[in-house]
Amino acid sequence: MTFVKPDDIIQLIQERGYRLTTARKKVIGILANHSEFLGAYDIHHLLEQENTRIGVASIYRVLDLLKSLGLLKSEEFGVGGEKYRLDNEHSHHHHSHQLICSQCGHTEELLGECPISHIADKLERDSGYQIEEHWLRFFGVCPLCREQ
Amino acid sequence: MTFVKPDDIIQLIQERGYRLTTARKKVIGILANHSEFLGAYDIHHLLEQENTRIGVASIYRVLDLLKSLGLLKSEEFGVGGEKYRLDNEHSHHHHSHQLICSQCGHTEELLGECPISHIADKLERDSGYQIEEHWLRFFGVCPLCREQ
DNA sequence: TGCTTATTGAAATACTATATCAATAAGGAG
DNA sequence: CTCCTTATTGATATAGTATTTCAATAAGCA
Numbered sequence: 479m480t481f482v483k484p485d486d487i488i489q490l491i492q493e494r495g496y497r498l499t500t501a502r503k504k505v506i507g508i509l510a511n512h513s514e515f516l517g518a519y520d521i522h523h524l525l526e527q528e529n530t531r532i533g534v535a536s537i538y539r540v541l542d543l544l545k546s547l548g549l550l551k552s553e554e555f556g557v558g559g560e561k562y563r564l565d566n567e568h569s570h571h572h573h574s575h576q577l578i579c580s581q582c583g584h585t586e587e588l589l590g591e592c593p594i595s596h597i598a599d600k601l602e603r604d605s606g607y608q609i610e611e612h613w614l615r616f617f618g619v620c621p622l623c624r625e626q
Numbered sequence: 627m628t629f630v631k632p633d634d635i636i637q638l639i640q641e642r643g644y645r646l647t648t649a650r651k652k653v654i655g656i657l658a659n660h661s662e663f664l665g666a667y668d669i670h671h672l673l674e675q676e677n678t679r680i681g682v683a684s685i686y687r688v689l690d691l692l693k694s695l696g697l698l699k700s701e702e703f704g705v706g707g708e709k710y711r712l713d714n715e716h717s718h719h720h721h722s723h724q725l726i727c728s729q730c731g732h733t734e735e736l737l738g739e740c741p742i743s744h745i746a747d748k749l750e751r752d753s754g755y756q757i758e759e760h761w762l763r764f765f766g767v768c769p770l771c772r773e774q
Numbered sequence: 775t776g777c778t779t780a781t782t783g784a785a786a787t788a789c790t791a792t793a794t795c796a797a798t799a800a801g802g803a804g
Numbered sequence: 805c806t807c808c809t810t811a812t813t814g815a816t817a818t819a820g821t822a823t824t825t826c827a828a829t830a831a832g833c834a
Contacts, residue, residue, distance in 0.1 A: 496811085496812095497800050497801070497811060498801090499799080499800070499812065499813075500799090500813090501812080502812095517790080518790075518791080519789080519790070531814090532813085532814085533813065533814040533815070534790090534791085534815095535791090535792075535793085535813080535814070535816095536812080536813055536814070538790095538791070538792075539812080539813085554702045558789080558790080559789080559790045559791075560791090577749065577753060577755060579755070580758060580759075586753075588749075593745050594762070597741050598764060601725065601736075601764060602766070605725060605734075605768075605769075606768070606769035606772075607725060607727070607766040607767060607768050607769065608767045608772060609764050609765070609766035610728060610765055610766050611728075611764075611765040611766070612763060612764045612765065613761065613762070613763045613765075614742070614760065614761070614763075615760060615762075616746060616749060616755070616757050616759075616760045617757070617758055617759040617760065617761075618755040618757035618758050618759070619755060619758070620754070620755050621753075621754035621755065624754075644780085644781095645779095645780060645781070645830085645832070646831075646832090647780090647781065647830080647831070648782090648830090649781080649783095650781095666821075666822080667821070680782085680783085681782065681783040681784065682783090682784095682821090682822085683782080683783070683784080683822090683823075683824085683825095684781080684782055686821095686822065686823075687781080687782085706820080706821080707790095707820075707821045707822075708821085708822090775834100776833105776834090777832105777833090777834080778831100778832095778833090778834100779830100779832100780829105780830090780831080780832100781828105781829080781830080781831085782827105782828080782829065783826105783827100783828085784826100784828105785824100785825090785826100786823105786824085786825080787822100787823080787824075788821100788823075788824095789820100789821085789822080789823100790819100790820085790821080790822105791818100791819080791820085792817105792818080792819080792820105793816100793817085793818075793819100794815100794816085794817080794818095795814105795815095795816095796813105796814100796815100797812105797813080797814085797815100798811105798812080798813065798814090799810100799811090799812080799813085800809100800810090800811080800812085801808105801809095801810105801811100802807105802808090803806105803807085803808080803809100804805105804806090804807080804808100
């Protein structure tokens with residue numbers, strides 16, 4: 479179970495002017511009841527088990543919509559394509575990513591999307607720790623120091 | 627260009643009792659001439675441009691062989707399946723991965739395959755730094771401390 | 775040179791993902 | 805509550821990646 483309530487998502491969808499359709503409700507329902515990552519076809523199969531037939535194309539469309547609303551986390555595991563999960567409040571933790579020159583000490587903050595969050599998620603599941611923060615620090619020789 | 631010489635790979639293949647075939651030589655030749663990551667079908671197309679026709683299945687077999695010999699690095703980029711590159715000596719740098727309890731201070735070393743190396747590789751290309759080392763430290767509350 | 779068998783190529787198959795388009799249904803207007 | 809507009813859907817076709825199968829081939833040894 480995630481901490482995102484289906485009703486909140488449905489409300490957001492309507493607020494944004496999107497229609498509230500069966501496909502959207504069903505796919506969101508499945509995602510809300512599964513804390514693990516699911517592939518598009520996993521969702522398709524789970525819906526079939528509830529005797530609900532939603533076209534694969536529509537499942538991808540709902541996933542795209544949720545992604546565009548920032549409500550979805552996705553991961554590429556080794557095989558089997560992209561997997562999706564509702565983005566819940568616990569999936570974020572503080573981090574610090576730095577690139578440090580081991581010769582002159584110059585430090586750069588690395589911005590952009592966190593490449594570690596999915597590792598932290600997995601680690602949280604595997605270790606039982608509740609991860610709050612991580613540091614990622616790269617040490618190397620900066621271009622200026624390399625010239626000398 | 628990688629720093630792995632095709633001849634060294636070919637020698638290793640023969641030492642291990644595998645036959646030296648055209649498919650193996652050609653695929654290794656392509657990989658040795660490309661420092662970027664290539665998909666199986668990229669290799670297939672590149673070989674066609676040299677008027678060499680190697681079946682896709684065989685390309686996958688060569689890639690599997692190289693992987694089993696530890697000579698191949700692979701990555702899943704966003705789309706388009708797995709990509710491969712010969713593993714060169716510069717692709718390794720020292721690292722330390724730890725999981726630390728922020729309450730009791732208990733520290734665990736995280737073993738297993740380094741999930742950061744490909745980030746380091748990309749960073750090296752993008753930043754111009756020559757990365758030598760990285761630390762990845764996760765801070766959280768361990769299962770014992772969570773019970774209290 | 776011939777033999778054994780590891781290896782290959784082609785085709786069939788499976789799976790993920792996207793584009794197309796007629797049919798459908800959501801939701802506002804009346 | 806009914807009608808109308810059009811966003812949305814489902815089925816199908818298509819594309820790309822990956823694996824399996826099996827007869828044909830060629831590598832390497834005697």
